[in-house]
Amino acid sequence: MFTRDEYKNLIEAFTKDVKERLSEETKSLLLVGSVAAGEHIAGESDCDFILVLKESACTPETIHGTLTKIRDVINVYFEDPLFSSLIDVEVISESDIPIASSSGKYPSTKILVAKNGKTLVGSNPFKDITVNDDDIKEAARKMALNYYNQMKDLVLFPQADEYQQTYMAVELVLGAACAYLYFNGERDFYRSNAIILFEEKYKDKIDISAVQTSHRLRLAAKSENTKDFISKAMSFCREVINQIF
Numbered sequence: 001m002f003t004r005d006e007y008k009n010l011i012e013a014f015t016k017d018v019k020e021r022l023s024e025e026t027k028s029l030l031l032v033g034s035v036a037a038g039e040h041i042a043g044e045s046d047c048d049f050i051l052v053l054k055e056s057a058c059t060p061e062t063i064h065g066t067l068t069k070i071r072d073v074i075n076v077y078f079e080d081p082l083f084s085s086l087i088d089v090e091v092i093s094e095s096d097i098p099i100a101s102s103s104g105k106y107p108s109t110k111i112l113v114a115k116n117g118k119t120l121v122g123s124n125p126f127k128d129i130t131v132n133d134d135d136i137k138e139a140a141r142k143m144a145l146n147y148y149n150q151m152k153d154l155v156l157f158p159q160a161d162e163y164q165q166t167y168m169a170v171e172l173v174l175g176a177a178c179a180y181l182y183f184n185g186e187r188d189f190y191r192s193n194a195i196i197l198f199e200e201k202y203k204d205k206i207d208i209s210a211v212q213t214s215h216r217l218r219l220a221a222k223s224e225n226t227k228d229f230i231s232k233a234m235s236f237c238r239e240v241i242n243q244i245f
Helices: 004-021 063-077 109-115 131-157 162-183 195-203 209-218 229-244
Strands: 026-032 049-051 086-093 117-121
Touching: 004 026, 004 049, 004 063, 004 117, 026 109, 063 086, 109 131, 109 162, 117 131, 131 229, 162 195, 162 209, 162 229, 195 209, 209 229
Parallel strands: 049 086
Antiparallel strands: 026 049, 026 117
């Protein structure tokens, strides 16, 4: 079982490596998501970072060297059994960051998460971006459609490993659930605690059984009955689409 110390150790070690080994390429390093908010599930939640690169590190002449250096740094963590299942790093250029959420360069839902991130290196370039509700709804629709299409593929082309099939369905259900919440005006939540909102506010608006099962499976509930879970997951993702389009 992972504890909060593993997350703390990972954050400190990765930040140190970025500062020491990627200082010339790095504009900002952010810790985002449930770990940044202290709402994560130990051992289950990813430790999410956004690494923002300087434009000078992303030119045709420099990009190969930049990506090689980043790969060498991150691979150390991917090869570490303590951290490999936790770390998730999104790498973007400062030119990818929009001036406004309506520019379409970066999904508005991700801007929301990044705005609330913890700055580890540099400053938070998302902090002053204004995000409006229409942009959030459009981004939520795209999110939901993406997860629905992946869920259809999972049903049509099932994984040989039943555990892997179930794990993938859990992630798709929780992704679609987050899209549903964003569309309905929710802003202060994460995958780890989305179930609270569903049980408090949405259980009479949509069948939340697939979300409840997904949440318990993420908590490694060994006694959870997964019979018919895939079909329930498919139904949930489809109903999300029906309600927000």
